[in-house]
Amino acid sequence: MENKPTPVITIGLNVNNSHFDYSMEELQNLAAANHMESIETVVQKLDHPDAGTYFGKGKIEFLAQLIQTTAADTIIANDELSPSQIRNIEKQTNATVIDRTGLILEIFANRAQTSEAKLQVQMAKLKYQLPRLRTSASQRLDQQSAGGGLANRGSGETKIELSRRNIEHQIDHVRRELKEIDKSHQTQSKRRKESDIKTVALVGYTNAGKSTIMNQLVKRFGENEDKRVMVKNMLFATLDTSVRDIKMADNKHFLLSDTVGFVSDLPHQLIQAFKSTLAEAANADLLIQVVDYSDENQELMMQTTEKTLKEIGVPNLPMIKVFNKADLAGASFPNREGNNLIISALDSHSIDLLISVILEKLFQRLCNQNLFNSF
Numbered sequence: 001m002e003n004k005p006t007p008v009i010t011i012g013l014n015v016n017n018s019h020f021d022y023s024m025e026e027l028q029n030l031a032a033a034n035h036m037e038s039i040e041t042v043v044q045k046l047d048h049p050d051a052g053t054y055f056g057k058g059k060i061e062f063l064a065q066l067i068q069t070t071a072a073d074t075i076i077a078n079d080e081l082s083p084s085q086i087r088n089i090e091k092q093t094n095a096t097v098i099d100r101t102g103l104i105l106e107i108f109a110n111r112a113q114t115s116e117a118k119l120q121v122q123m124a125k126l127k128y129q130l131p132r133l134r135t136s137a138s139q140r141l142d143q144q145s146a147g148g149g150l151a152n153r154g155s156g157e158t159k160i161e162l163s164r165r166n167i168e169h170q171i172d173h174v175r176r177e178l179k180e181i182d183k184s185h186q187t188q189s190k191r192r193k194e195s196d197i198k199t200v201a202l203v204g205y206t207n208a209g210k211s212t213i214m215n216q217l218v219k220r221f222g223e224n225e226d227k228r229v230m231v232k233n234m235l236f237a238t239l240d241t242s243v244r245d246i247k248m249a250d251n252k253h254f255l256l257s258d259t260v261g262f263v264s265d266l267p268h269q270l271i272q273a274f275k276s277t278l279a280e281a282a283n284a285d286l287l288i289q290v291v292d293y294s295d296e297n298q299e300l301m302m303q304t305t306e307k308t309l310k311e312i313g314v315p316n317l318p319m320i321k322v323f324n325k326a327d328l329a330g331a332s333f334p335n336r337e338g339n340n341l342i343i344s345a346l347d348s349h350s351i352d353l354l355i356s357v358i359l360e361k362l363f364q365r366l367c368n369q370n371l372f373n374s375f
């Protein structure tokens with residue numbers, strides 16, 4: 001049986017942020033994805049964060065009281081805090097403080113499956129810990145990775161005592177291992193490119209329905225239904241990239257990749273990790289941006305997706321936008337306007353439409369090109 005989620009208090013500072021409520025809601029979902037439950041939320045409106053304690057004095061005292069009177073002994077802040085802010089709040093409230101970056105890193109650390117994902121998360125964690133050697137946020141991350149099965153017991157403690165130089169040494173080591181993996185990825189991608197197999201990548205905000213769409217296509221056209229990927233109503237269900245061969249009846253086929261979703265304020269330490277995970281997307285012939293059409297924050301989610309794609313160096317590739325979960329949005333589907341589709345991943349007519357548009361984009365252009373070249 002699953003343990004009860006750990007009770008936490010989520011806090012956030014509203015510095016003239018028009019998406020503030022949404023970002024607090026997302027913080028609670030991120031906490032849930034890390035098996036934590038926000039039992040209280042404390043917010044404050046300020047012109048700028050307090051340099052020493054993030055919140056003002058009165059709110060910090062209020063937090064200290066909450067920690068005493070509720071079951072929570074952990075505070076999760078909606079922003080990335082400075083190491084001294086974390087230390088000060090911890091001292092004044094007697095709680096463990098985790099910032100948004102630390103929380104996302106914890107989720108990734110707990111979920112990473114493949115050795116590559118593990119190395120990437122380790123790298124991001126080490127970079128996050130470097131300036132925070134003495135905060136309990138970094139200790140938590142350390143203990144979690146120590147509990148991950150690889151390390152011996154107690155390595156959490158010894159790791160906490162690691163000197164900066166030692167961490168830098170580890171970063172070097174992980175970087176070298178990742179380079180090796182990256183080389184083999186590049187060879188694979190190059191081989192795919194040379195073999196002229198078309199590739200399509202699903203990208204988009206976390207929980208938009210990318211893996212669900214992947215599974216529908218695998219179910220319909222994949223060689224083997226066992227090749228389905230995990231779908232879950234939870235942020236960051238998918239962390240690694242899966243590539244599946246989608247074969248049509250007429251011998252046309254393409255490779256479809258499903259990958260990690262994006263989130264606003266993605267820790268910069270993870271951008272590098274995303275870069276290699278998303279190498280498949282960077283080399284794709286077509287991107288399918290999946291958007292949760294039933295979410296009122298879809299505009300913001302699209303902006304975040306496009307911004308993140310730029311940040312990780314995915315070039316401007318042909319893209320179709322799939323406005324998914326139309327069944328929940330109460331919109332009529334399937335529907336197409338140019339490169340925008342409105343669908344429900346759970347509906348077979350929607351999948352028909354999606355397939356026809358993918359084929360049009362992948363192969364019609366090829367026909368047109370050939371036609372053009374022959375003149």
Ligand SMILES: Nc1nc2c(ncn2[C@@H]2O[C@H](COP(=O)(O)OP(=O)(O)OP(=O)(O)O)[C@@H](O)[C@H]2O)c(=O)[nH]1
Nearest residue numbers: 206207208209210211212232233236237238261345
């Ligand atoms: N009602 C409805 N639910 C959907 C639809 N598409 C996906 N879902 C649900 O939305 C949730 C998230 O779906 P996923 O496919 O895991 O989303 P994802 O984009 O892969 O998410 P990450 O891997 O976390 O980035 C799951 O509970 C799905 O069952 C849809 O068209 N309609």
Ligand SMILES: [Mg+2]
Nearest residue numbers: 210211237238
């Ligand atoms: Mg997924």
